[in-house]
Amino acid sequence: MPLTRLADLHGVATSYAPSPNRTLPASDAAVSAVLTALGVDVSTPEAVEAALADRERELAERLLPPTLVWWPGSPPDALTALPSGTRVQVTPEDAETPTDLALGGLASAPLPSGVHSLTAVAPDGRTAHAHLVVAPARVPDPGERTYGLLVQLYSLLSRRSWGMGDLGDLAELAAWAGRSLGAGFVQVNPLHAAVPGAHTDPSPYRPSSRRFPDPVHLRVEDIPEYAYLDPADRERADDLAERAATLRAAVLLKDALIDRDAVWDLKRQALELIRKVPLGPGRLAAYWDFLAREGEALEDHATYCALAEVRGPDWHHWPEGLRDPRSPETARARSELMDRVDFHCRLAWLTDAQLGTAQRTARDAGMPIGLVHDLAVGVHPDGADAWAQQEYVAEGMSVGAPPDAFNARGQDWGLPPWRPDRLAASGYAPYRRLLRALFRHAGALRIDHVMGLFRLWWVPRGRPPTEGAYVRYDGEAMLAVLTLEAHRAGALVIGEDLGTVEPGVREALRAHGVFGTSVLWFERDWDDTGRPLPPESWRTDCLATATTHDLPSTAARLSGEHVELRDRLGLLARPLATERAEAAAEAGEWLALFSRLGLMPEGVGGALAGDAEEAAVRAVHRFLLRTPARMVGVWLPDGVGDRRPQNLPGTWDEYPNWRLPIADAEGRPVTLEDLAASPRLHALMDVFRE
DSSP: OHHHHHHHHTTBOSEEEEETTEEEEOOHHHHHHHHHHTTOOOSSHHHHHHHHHHHHHHHHHOSSOSEEEEBTTBOOHHHHTSOTTOEEEEEOTTOSSOEEOOSTTGGGOOOOSEEEEEEEEOTTSOEEEEEEEEOOSSOOOOOSOEEEEEEOGGGOOOSSSSSSOOHHHHHHHHHHIIIIIOOOEEEEOOOEEOOOSSSOOOOTTSOSEEEEEOGGGOOGGGSGGGGGOOHHHHHHHHHHHHHHHHHHHHHHTTSSOOOHHHHHHHHHHHHHHHHTSOOOHHHHHHHHHHHHHHHHHHHHHHHHHHHHHHHOSOGGGSOGGGGSTTSHHHHHHHHHTHHHHHHHHHHHHHHHHHHHHHHHHHHHTTOSSEEEEEEOSOOOTTSHHHHHTGGGBOTTEEEEEOOOSSOTTOEEEEEOOBOHHHHHHTTSHHHHHHHHHHHTTOSEEEETTGGGGTEEEEEETTSOGGGOEEEEOOHHHHHHHHHHHHHHHTOEEEEOOOSOOOTTHHHHHHHTTOBEEEEGGGOBOTTTTOOBOOGGGSOSSEEEESOOTTSOOHHHHHHTHHHHHHHHTTOOSSOHHHHHHHHHHHHHHHHHHHHHTTOSOTTOOSSOOHHHHHHHHHHHHHHHHHSOOSEEEEEGGGGGTOOSOSOOTTOSSSSOTTOOOOBOTTSOBOOHHHHHTOHHHHHHHHHHHO
């Protein structure tokens, strides 16, 4: 069929496999919608035929693809296949003068790592301009085996925070965990900037911008200018701090959820006061350096934030001229709102500085890795990145997941995808800039749904996720850019590769040093017995954990309380008794394995409560240490027996996702100071210090 052939030539799959032995077709309507989003005219059969002819001719006649990848000792096949006599010149990314590249002996060509410009002129006059990504073979290695903590920062309240965890708390946690627990890292949720305005989406995985962190995480009192407020503004700032203390007290007394909007309202007022304090010469020079380094991307982000204050956060509803970040109308608005633009630039600078302080604190505490930041899959369609990067975004599409054994209806995450053709044409410029920003203050980067480097499920707007199609990305180029930027930062990379992973993806990631993610409850011998995988059979290059932010806590999983929660919320697809029995059997299998391995104290079994539950949680982590995993992570709420997941997939208003403070086994919120003094947490961490 012409449509099938056309789709294939544009990297659009016309079928998908919801399970290993089952393949289903993608609908023609979905494939056509995806091709339309890629700029291909498929409005009529004649248009499809014409588009197919154009694409075949384009591919046949082009000398080179828009982006090439050169691994050490492996020059791109496209270069070695150039016609004899083709002249090739390369301009390194940090130079202006091109140099000739001899096609003979390419394997040993002395090209530095980087993204270079390449021009090829064939004897028949055809010319090609391409980007050449020269990347190290692997991302940096973490060195010796290490363990660390996993935490959602907003949930980590201290007695100093303003109603949610902040970057001061993160630095304090890192200093304590490194010095007192011997931890090698602290992994946090995405700290990306949220969509501004009232009733902000609390999910850190649906941000306004992935490039810039959210100033809601600022520790107000740690900003140097705070100390120089004049008496009247100091009095106002003290009043704001008292109101923040009331917010914090309500959360810690179990009377309220974390209210990000209320926290930001107080912090924003305090930051407006601090901004009135003039910067000293050194601070001003540092701010100017930040502005110069971030350039147009920061200007776009701050302009969006300023316009959102006036026009609302959904740029689709702004006047037409303002929907284009490069229009004269936007330039005029930026000039008129320059004071507010500068305010939001200042906030980005302050947040960046406190992130840097947190990472330095972690390293000073002896952590070999320090902070592990998290990169969300995409951004909110109404936010800053979607507005500023429209040329790279597929209009009318959303990222999700196809139907599978776990979700028969599929998933729509509401995140507009990048266009792979535009990324390749730019040499992956927005992706490179994003990675560089995230690596700046990180010892490692976790990539959510790392399979998205290779393909993403696109769902046409207004259609259910069952009516989508996979779109292929150049996984080699995406990996090469990732490896390059990680190497420049000296940081390692962890890919979240849970769920359905197409063949070859894990192998490609491992070949380039990208770690995977192994969660205890999913590690079974799926190819044979289905029983829990013994520790020696686990993979080495991974971060091994007992749970994640999207899963039940370890105590809830062992006790079966996660089933009771889902039953109360009406989420069970089968009778409660069936779900209970299955959960008990699953936990029992693991507990039996722990006992056989000598990881459980004598006599612990049956109903788990009190000391027995704590012993079982410690056994889980002893098991993780028996595996060869190079990194082992402890979900911080597990250290105090927290029962509740931070996020319960499949819920919206039914459950307080992303708004819960860390709590103990009785549901009492626990501060950072309480955590540091918790006998239960110290007993768990003794498992690692042994």
